[in-house]
Amino acid sequence: METVWYCLIAAMLATYVLLDGFDLGTGIVYLIVARTDSERRQVLGSIGPIWDGNEVWLLAAGGTLYFAFPVLYGSSFSGFYLPLMIVLWLLILRGISIEFRNHLQSPVWAPLWDVVFCFSSLLLAVFYGAALGNVVRGVPLDARGYFFEPLWTDFRLGPETGVLDWYTILIGLAAFFALTLHGATWVLLKTTGSVQGRSRRVARPVFGA
């Protein structure tokens, strides 16, 4: 039964990465592919009705993890406390930047939230990748099944690793490129005209990176 739950949680997380992955990627390419206000509304319109629904899979996976593997949930949420708080803030910033940008007509307001949307999406992609890197590399668990990692130490692999070291940063960069490509392909699929043309031009070099 435990293997079934392992596969189910993996499937839910994979669904989250596929669906919210293109939301994040759309945010990363947002300032490059959309230059006018109309183009930016076109790009936001491609994820507008679905981005918050896509994040349901993260909550569902988290809830299922708590239910099926409570020891893992307790250990990782206590050990990764600091990066989880950063991810939470980035998710909040990303959500409010989409919702707030059209509330005021001002030359400062909308561009500010556009930049927040782009950078929070970018950092989320890197942090998700780094989180995956931590799971693959391993963490300094003690006999009670607990650990704590600072955000970084000396960026080397060894007995005292931080959340960020050269390996986890490498996986973070890989996640950044993969989600940028995924986002560019989504914008390519959902838009027309110059936005579509730019997203194709973004996708080609990112594919080779």
Next chain:
Amino acid sequence: VIAMTVLITIVTFRIQPQVAVNLSAHRWGYVFPGLAVAGLFLLRWRLAKPTTPQNDRQVFLASSAYLLGMLTSVVFGLYPYVLPASTAQAYSLTVYNAKAGEYGLRIGFVWWVIGMILATGYFVFLYRHFAGKVEVHADHKGY
């Protein structure tokens, strides 16, 4: 993406030996990295073609296949570990020592299936409803 995929694959095999152990013990597991490679080939082929609705859909599906292949490769490579320990292998969390009680897992499965039917139905409706290209109207201030 191609360069990064090659780099992280080489480095990951050196850092997490369980991946090589699982792949050599269960050859069918190569289907997961195979899916990622197939996605990359499809992406390269489709990105070179001119834009059509069908081609654009296949480009997106190829990117999804790549991501799915990479993620499932990690899941397959780490099993049965859910959180490996860098201190001592005995401290690692596995599906066996991190799981909830057997009875709870069985009952929970029933509720999980009900929840997933609802969630999947909602997603099918949502994506069908908003299928197609995005249209922006001049008087539409929000998205």
